[in-house]
Amino acid sequence: xxxxxxxxxxxAMEIAEYKDKYPREMLLEFYLxxxxxxxxxxxxxxxxxxTKKVFDTGRRLSTWFKNYKPKEEKLSATExxxxxxxxx
Numbered sequence: 001x002x003x004x005x006x007x008x009x010x011x012a013m014e015i016a017e018y019k020d021k022y023p024r025e026m027l028l029e030f031y032l033x034x035x036x037x038x039x040x041x042x043x044x045x046x047x048x049x050x051t052k053k054v055f056d057t058g059r060r061l062s063t064w065f066k067n068y069k070p071k072e073e074k075l076s077a078t079e080x081x082x083x084x085x086x087x088x
Contacts, residue, residue, distance in 0.1 A: 004042070008035050011046065014057055022061060026068045030061060 002010070011034070015027050034046040049055035 004037070004044070007047070008044065011035060011044070015061070018058070018061055022065055023068070023070065025070065026065065027061075029068075030064050034060075 012031060015031055018027065034044065036045045037043070038045070038048065046055050046057075046060075
């Protein structure tokens with residue numbers, strides 16, 4: 001069986017196949033979310049679902065993209081106004 005780090009690297013390579021389709025920042029957020037380790041420290045979140053045959057990376061990325069908001073859109077209205085007018 002592969003180590004946790006080896007499996008994490010394989011997942012990163014799988015996600016990298018979509019680098020021309022989705023924003024880099026979004027792919028990183030996706031990777032960080034799905035590679036969270038369970039309390040036992042032996043499986044990542046995506047592996048738990050993959051064993052149940054309900055995790056398809058392409059479909060998950062598509063859904064993630066539909067819900068994705070770039071950092072600028074995540075700012076509050078006040079923060080956006082400050083940024084727009086150059087106020088700190």
